[in-house]
Amino acid sequence: METEPLFLQRFEIGGRDFVNAGKASTTVKGILKEIGMAPAVIRRAAIASYEAEMNVVLYARRGTLELRVTPREIGITVADTGQGIPDVGLAMQEGYSTASEEIREMGFGAGMGLPNIKKNADEFRLHSVVGEGTTLQIVIRG
Amino acid sequence: MEAYFHSVRVLPESCAGRMACMRACPTQAIRVRQGQAEIMEDRCIDCGECARACPRNAILPQTSSFTDFARFKHTIALPSPVLYGQFGQDTLPGTILAGLRKVGFDEACDVAGASEAASIALEQYLADYRGPRPLLSPFCPTIVRLVQARYPSLIDQLIPIDSPMEIAAREIRYKRMKELGLGRDEIGVIYLTPCPPKMVAIKDPPRKRVSHVDGAIAISDIYQPLLAALAELDRETAETPEAVRGMGLGWPVLGGQVACLRSESCLAVGGLADVERILGEVENGKLGDIQYVECQACPQGCCGGSLTVENAYVARNRILGLVARFGSTPSQSREKIRELYEREYFSLPGKIPSRPFAPLDKDVGRAIEKRKRIQEVHKTLPQIDCGACGAPTCLSFSEDVVLERAPLEECLVLLARRAAAAPPPGAPAQAQETTA
Numbered sequence: 266m267e268t269e270p271l272f273l274q275r276f277e278i279g280g281r282d283f284v285n286a287g288k289a290s291t292t293v294k295g296i297l298k299e300i301g302m303a304p305a306v307i308r309r310a311a312i313a314s315y316e317a318e319m320n321v322v323l324y325a326r327r328g329t330l331e332l333r334v335t336p337r338e339i340g341i342t343v344a345d346t347g348q349g350i351p352d353v354g355l356a357m358q359e360g361y362s363t364a365s366e367e368i369r370e371m372g373f374g375a376g377m378g379l380p381n382i383k384k385n386a387d388e389f390r391l392h393s394v395v396g397e398g399t400t401l402q403i404v405i406r407g
Numbered sequence: 408m409e410a411y412f413h414s415v416r417v418l419p420e421s422c423a424g425r426m427a428c429m430r431a432c433p434t435q436a437i438r439v440r441q442g443q444a445e446i447m448e449d450r451c452i453d454c455g456e457c458a459r460a461c462p463r464n465a466i467l468p469q470t471s472s473f474t475d476f477a478r479f480k481h482t483i484a485l486p487s488p489v490l491y492g493q494f495g496q497d498t499l500p501g502t503i504l505a506g507l508r509k510v511g512f513d514e515a516c517d518v519a520g521a522s523e524a525a526s527i528a529l530e531q532y533l534a535d536y537r538g539p540r541p542l543l544s545p546f547c548p549t550i551v552r553l554v555q556a557r558y559p560s561l562i563d564q565l566i567p568i569d570s571p572m573e574i575a576a577r578e579i580r581y582k583r584m585k586e587l588g589l590g591r592d593e594i595g596v597i598y599l600t601p602c603p604p605k606m607v608a609i610k611d612p613p614r615k616r617v618s619h620v621d622g623a624i625a626i627s628d629i630y631q632p633l634l635a636a637l638a639e640l641d642r643e644t645a646e647t648p649e650a651v652r653g654m655g656l657g658w659p660v661l662g663g664q665v666a667c668l669r670s671e672s673c674l675a676v677g678g679l680a681d682v683e684r685i686l687g688e689v690e691n692g693k694l695g696d697i698q699y700v701e702c703q704a705c706p707q708g709c710c711g712g713s714l715t716v717e718n719a720y721v722a723r724n725r726i727l728g729l730v731a732r733f734g735s736t737p738s739q740s741r742e743k744i745r746e747l748y749e750r751e752y753f754s755l756p757g758k759i760p761s762r763p764f765a766p767l768d769k770d771v772g773r774a775i776e777k778r779k780r781i782q783e784v785h786k787t788l789p790q791i792d793c794g795a796c797g798a799p800t801c802l803s804f805s806e807d808v809v810l811e812r813a814p815l816e817e818c819l820v821l822l823a824r825r826a827a828a829a830p831p832p833g834a835p836a837q838a839q840e841t842t843a
Contacts (some may be wrong), residue, residue: 290685381692
């Protein structure tokens with residue numbers, strides 16, 4: 266069987282690294298534009314990858330964002346090592362947030378991040394182990 | 408791809424291939440090949456930075472010249488309010504308008520009043536709007552092209568309200584047609600522009616309608632004749648200082664639009680790099696609590712346009728001085744403007760099309776393969792962005808190599824490294840065999 270063209274790139278994300286926060290998702294957006302994905306798909310991928318990247322910056326020790334692009338779909342996997350999410354079901358509720366006052370000061374932590382990612386994704390998988398870390402896998406199709 | 412009008416052009420006979428333009432271009436749209444700068448039409452957003460950077464004035468703004476308007480029976484100069492900040496503190500807008508008549512226009516008409524009208528219309532639009540936020544200012548033609556090219560998903564956030572230039576031109580044109588009994592083609596309305604991209608708004612407006620303006624002369628071209636006319640002018644007969652007034656006077660400086668809006672959640676952003684940072688955030692779904700972003704390609708706003716004469720900071724100060732003296736007296740009736748707004752007098756019909764930079768390939772699969780190859784080529788390059796190959800960065804050169812726009816051998820650093828690694832000419836053949 267002929268293999269499908271696949272673009273793969275991985276980015277490092279540092280927890281609490283506010284200087285570089287957002288760089289990975291900006292690069293992701295640039296690559297998708299160069300490849301010629303549709304604007305509506307790019308916007309969904311932009312929002313989802315940015316929110317996912319910021320979750321690592323705000324809550325985890327470190328993580329990676331992996332971008333996989335095929336002609337059919339965009340896959341984004343964000344894996345981090347960190348505190349993990351004790352109750353995934355609760356975290357998925359709009360407005361639920363464990364953000365500290367400090368994080369809210371920065372304009373984040375409104376409890377919309379994960380629901381927003383899900384809203385923009387066609388497939389959404391979230392796996393978390395408390396004390397170890399969280400892996401988020403999403404797929405976006407045109 | 409459809410061809411676009413561009414407001415700058417390279418003069419081959421003047422270009423010496425010195426690459427200042429290539430390095431200045433914010434969209435990496437310039438390559439230097441065989442000692443000549445070439446602008447890649449589909450990547451150019453008409454910011455004019457190349458013309459500003461060129462040490463030999465080899466990049467010519469495509470503005471009009473005086474002779475272009477000889478065919479009209481009645482000519483009307485429409486100076487960008489930027490012009491009001493180009494002369495000394497004592498030279499008031501009314502005097503400048505009188506000076507323009509002396510230069511040879513049949514009349515000169517103020518645009519700051521139209522800026523005030525546009526501000527009131529904007530305010531109303533912001534109040535009525537219910538879609539995704541923030542809304543973006545549509546008045547800088549370079550910003551519109553930037554959004555069309557790099558942020559197509561934000562096109563619908565560009566406010567569909569006409570520019571002060573168009574509002575003023577339409578009003579004075581139809582008024583004079585009626586009064587003087589002249590046809591549309593007999594009246595020439597000429598904008599005096601601080602930058603080349605205004606020509607884009609005139610010749611190739613994004614919403615594909617016909618502009619009410621016939622052409623634009625650079626402020627830098629009108630400056631000398633106007634200066635001479637002002638020196639000869641009898642100031643007593645010049646217009647009364649109050650002739651030009653209202654908050655629209657502040658539009659030429661960055662933040663001038665926002666200052667006219669009675670809203671606290673507005674931003675003013677100047678300079679393409681900063682505008683791109685903000686648009687990137689908007690694309691990420693941030694800044695939803697901001698109502699409006701005034702976006703200007705030039706860091707100081709229009710008073711820092713590339714076709715102005717006075718230092719942008721000095722000009723800014725003068726404009727702010729005018730706002731302080733004449734800005735608080737309205738030139739427009741708010742009620743009348745609101746009424747016109749309700750009748751969609753300021754609204755722009757039609758949709759702005761997106762015109763993204765050409766992707767690496769029309770086929771996504773092939774584009775993916777090319778993107779991979781670009782990365783591979785990039786890894787082999789020195790990554791010092793020296794520009795000697797004629798591309799602004801090693802990454803853009805990698806793209807050129809993969810898209811077969813340039814051969815890899817154009818990289819002088821690679822060439823030098825290869826030459827250093829190769830055995831010196833005339834070395835015994837045996838030495839080569841033993842190292843192999």
